[in-house]
Amino acid sequence: MARIVMKFGGTSVADLDRIRNVAARVAREVKAGHEVAVVVSAMSGVTNQLVKWCGELAPLHDQAEYDTVVATGEQVTIGLTAIALQTQGVQGRSWLGWQVPIRTDAAHGKARVEEIDGAALIAAMAAGQVPVIAGFQGVGPDGRVTTLGRGGSDLSAVAIAAAVKADRCDIYTDVDGIYTTDPRIVPRAKKLDRIAYEEMLELASVGAKVLQTRSVELAMKARVRIQVLSSFADLPGSLVVDEDEIVEQPLVTGVAYSRDEAKVTLRRVPDQPGIAARVFGPLAEANVNVDMIVQNLGADGTTDMTFTLGRADLPRARQVLEENRPSIGYDSLLADPAVAKISIVGIGMRSHAGVAATMFSTLAAKGINIQVISTSEIKTSVLVGAEYTELAVRALHTAYGLDGPEAPPAEGK
Amino acid sequence: MARIVMKFGGTSVADLDRIRNVAARVAREVKAGHEVAVVVSAMSGVTNQLVKWCGELAPLHDQAEYDTVVATGEQVTIGLTAIALQTQGVQGRSWLGWQVPIRTDAAHGKARVEEIDGAALIAAMAAGQVPVIAGFQGVGPDGRVTTLGRGGSDLSAVAIAAAVKADRCDIYTDVDGIYTTDPRIVPRAKKLDRIAYEEMLELASVGAKVLQTRSVELAMKARVRIQVLSSFADLPGSLVVDEDEIVEQPLVTGVAYSRDEAKVTLRRVPDQPGIAARVFGPLAEANVNVDMIVQNLGADGTTDMTFTLGRADLPRARQVLEENRPSIGYDSLLADPAVAKISIVGIGMRSHAGVAATMFSTLAAKGINIQVISTSEIKTSVLVGAEYTELAVRALHTAYGLDGPEAPPAEGK
Numbered sequence: 001m002a003r004i005v006m007k008f009g010g011t012s013v014a015d016l017d018r019i020r021n022v023a024a025r026v027a028r029e030v031k032a033g034h035e036v037a038v039v040v041s042a043m044s045g046v047t048n049q050l051v052k053w054c055g056e057l058a059p060l061h062d063q064a065e066y067d068t069v070v071a072t073g074e075q076v077t078i079g080l081t082a083i084a085l086q087t088q089g090v091q092g093r094s095w096l097g098w099q100v101p102i103r104t105d106a107a108h109g110k111a112r113v114e115e116i117d118g119a120a121l122i123a124a125m126a127a128g129q130v131p132v133i134a135g136f137q138g139v140g141p142d143g144r145v146t147t148l149g150r151g152g153s154d155l156s157a158v159a160i161a162a163a164v165k166a167d168r169c170d171i172y173t174d175v176d177g178i179y180t181t182d183p184r185i186v187p188r189a190k191k192l193d194r195i196a197y198e199e200m201l202e203l204a205s206v207g208a209k210v211l212q213t214r215s216v217e218l219a220m221k222a223r224v225r226i227q228v229l230s231s232f233a234d235l236p237g238s239l240v241v242d243e244d245e246i247v248e249q250p251l252v253t254g255v256a257y258s259r260d261e262a263k264v265t266l267r268r269v270p271d272q273p274g275i276a277a278r279v280f281g282p283l284a285e286a287n288v289n290v291d292m293i294v295q296n297l298g299a300d301g302t303t304d305m306t307f308t309l310g311r312a313d314l315p316r317a318r319q320v321l322e323e324n325r326p327s328i329g330y331d332s333l334l335a336d337p338a339v340a341k342i343s344i345v346g347i348g349m350r351s352h353a354g355v356a357a358t359m360f361s362t363l364a365a366k367g368i369n370i371q372v373i374s375t376s377e378i379k380t381s382v383l384v385g386a387e388y389t390e391l392a393v394r395a396l397h398t399a400y401g402l403d404g405p406e407a408p409p410a411e412g413k
Numbered sequence: 414m415a416r417i418v419m420k421f422g423g424t425s426v427a428d429l430d431r432i433r434n435v436a437a438r439v440a441r442e443v444k445a446g447h448e449v450a451v452v453v454s455a456m457s458g459v460t461n462q463l464v465k466w467c468g469e470l471a472p473l474h475d476q477a478e479y480d481t482v483v484a485t486g487e488q489v490t491i492g493l494t495a496i497a498l499q500t501q502g503v504q505g506r507s508w509l510g511w512q513v514p515i516r517t518d519a520a521h522g523k524a525r526v527e528e529i530d531g532a533a534l535i536a537a538m539a540a541g542q543v544p545v546i547a548g549f550q551g552v553g554p555d556g557r558v559t560t561l562g563r564g565g566s567d568l569s570a571v572a573i574a575a576a577v578k579a580d581r582c583d584i585y586t587d588v589d590g591i592y593t594t595d596p597r598i599v600p601r602a603k604k605l606d607r608i609a610y611e612e613m614l615e616l617a618s619v620g621a622k623v624l625q626t627r628s629v630e631l632a633m634k635a636r637v638r639i640q641v642l643s644s645f646a647d648l649p650g651s652l653v654v655d656e657d658e659i660v661e662q663p664l665v666t667g668v669a670y671s672r673d674e675a676k677v678t679l680r681r682v683p684d685q686p687g688i689a690a691r692v693f694g695p696l697a698e699a700n701v702n703v704d705m706i707v708q709n710l711g712a713d714g715t716t717d718m719t720f721t722l723g724r725a726d727l728p729r730a731r732q733v734l735e736e737n738r739p740s741i742g743y744d745s746l747l748a749d750p751a752v753a754k755i756s757i758v759g760i761g762m763r764s765h766a767g768v769a770a771t772m773f774s775t776l777a778a779k780g781i782n783i784q785v786i787s788t789s790e791i792k793t794s795v796l797v798g799a800e801y802t803e804l805a806v807r808a809l810h811t812a813y814g815l816d817g818p819e820a821p822p823a824e825g826k
Binding site: 050056057062064071072080083084094098143145 | 432433463475480484485489
């Protein structure tokens with residue numbers, strides 16, 4: 001007998017038929033002898049409507065009132081899911097954030113979970129009940145409803161799994177697992193049986209649509225085993241676990257990409273101590289996140305400084321840099337939004353040399369020029385022209401032996 | 414400066430424009446220097462959709478889950494209304510039932526308010542805030558969400574007015590007050606400036622669409638002055654108050670009617686002690702409410718017993734009476750669903766004789782046969798053929814001097 005938290009996203013509870021389907025899945029686990037707690041999102045589309053109403057009344061509205069409004073989406077789903085469970089002979093019982101309670105800080109709209117008292121839920125499960133808990137919501141220090149921000153239901157599920165000491169947190173979604181890369185680009189991408197928390201965090205471009213980053217961070221910290229699986233197909237999913245649980249560690253677990261990048265080069269910046277602070281200080285103040293940075297050695301007391309940032313931030317970055325041109329003292333600013341970041345990720349890279357070299361030679365063989373390189377312990381990223389994205393991802397996927405069989409993976413969509 | 418509770422029903426908050434209109438009305442009272450608390454219903458149509466979902470999942474569903482689902486309707490409205498107030502420079506702040514708290518018993522779906530702690534709301538108003546409170550909902554003894562049943566938002570408003578010791582509870586609705594009778598039948602019906610609680614309770618057929626009966630009972634008990642007025646027109650409404658506040662007491666305040674009646678006659682019932690218990694006991698057990706009762710004196714040791722009940726209950730009543738025919742011992746059962754109950758109501762009837770006699774002679778002059786008569790301290794009701802409903806109401810409205818000017822009343826619809 002295991003204790004499992006089962007989380008169902010908005011598309012999995014989009015209408016009454018799907019809610020019945022969720023109830024059937026939960027009932028199966030209960031009848032198999034497991035203790036189960038369920039976390040659900042709002043029916044898909046509902047949250048968007050509520051957000052829209054708040055925005056139409058006032059573009060800059062009180063976030064506490066916003067939270068009161070949007071938290072109703074999950075409240076509807078928990079009640080309906082509990083009723084659906086009862087029709088299948090399972091003692092479903094709804095729990096709102098404040099009833100558990102799921103205590104958060106006061107940052108309405110993007111609150112952080114501070115403490116979950118799992119005692120009442122554990123007692124309910126011991127009494128044969130299946131708690132159905134509203135995802136995405138909690139209660140702030142002043143007793144008002146808070147929400148955790150978009151994708152917050154994943155975070156709720158992981159936090160609850162930690163609080164009730166669950167053996168596993170199953171995240172049901174509309175894909176059936178985590179892939180070695182985006183199957184839309186590489187049809188021979190393979191579903192991963194297991195992936196380490198650290199890898200999952202780095203594979204953002206593959207995983208972001210599947211798992212919210214903060215929920216993976218929390219799972220890693222609290223050592224909650226996550227399974228990502230489809231609520232529409234009846235297949236095992238992908239486990240996100242501690243690296244100790246992964247017996248065969250491949251050198252590279254996955255290939256990720258991001259098209260949302262832009263490259264900025266400042267030409268002929270004075271090559272002096274403190275220059276980086278004068279460039280990146282004002283950008284940070286303007287909430288522009290800089291990712292990769294390279295600085296070439298200059299010959300005449302100046303240097304070229306190149307860095308990447310989110311493409312959406314480019315206009316703001318350009319404005320900040322132009323305003324600060326007198327204090328920085330660069331010659332000209334070149335911006336290139338037609339770039340993509342390609343990354344290989346794998347915990348095996350820690351202990352094996354030469355992994356990055358294969359990346360560089362593979363891209364060279366395809367005639368792809370590498371503009372910037374950055375590395376971390378388990379990731380190597382390169383910046384290339386945006387038009388090479390698919391070619392680069394496919395070539396690397398093959399080079400690291402990640403290709404699966406010819407047939408497209410079963411996605412159950 | 415007064416302290417006012419303003420309650421807005423579903424049609425008054427049906428969309429964002431109407432919510433803005435509500436906010437403007439509240440802002441006007443606040444700017445006039447009053448302390449205001451607002452109670453709102455769900456946007457019209459929303460509750461019906463939520464109820465429908467519960468019913469589709471399971472016709473007999475868990476009422477606690479039903480409450481969790483349907484209470485979201487009001488939760489959305491309070492957040493949106495608070496945002497709309499803030500755009501008008503008023504410090505609106507939403508309050509859910511459990512946050513006030515509005516404590517109820519555990520009768521989910523039709524809970525009774527047991528206690529409201531007004532301290533937090535009074536403190537909020539003293540601090541210049543306008544609490545916007547979810548109607549229709551509370552929190553049960555076990556900390557779960559409860560709802561008060563249909564029309565429960567009126568009850569919430571009156572109970573909150575009592576808890577915060579408000580000078581007045583203004584119920585904004587889609588009619589502009591309480592009339593001497595139904596204006597659809599009598600275009601010359603007059604809006605009443607004031608009406609006593611007791612009269613309002615008796616005038617159910619005029620008032621039921623306007624004010625929920627339980628809310629009037631509570632207002633009478635807690636001495637909360639209610640004003641019924643239109644949220645669309647800018648006119649004074651009708652005050653429901655203690656009779657001491659009504660200076661000129663007319664003999665008859667209003668004429669009410671009900672078409673939802675049916676008449677049952679049991680022929681040749683044994684004229685013995687205990688016979689009434691044998692007839693009405695089984696009906697009460699089957700939850701059939703009997704209203705008017707007459708028993709004619711019999712000649713041969715038998716009597717005819719006639720009574721009225723809700724028309725919807727007629728099939729059940731017939732079944733119960735046929736099952737109990739051996740123990741009752743009647744000869745035959747006659748049922749007539751084509752009847753209407755016409756009532757005159759007025760606290761002036763207490764101190765004046767002959768009021769009912771005018772009723773009988775007026776109906777006789779129109780050739781309307783009276784089938785059953787019943788009286789209470791401030792009401793006289795007669796049962797007539799259903800086809801005489803309009804004729805009877807109009808004749809009585811004229812006879813008691815209630816007709817207003819020729820022009821139809823301004824209704825602001």
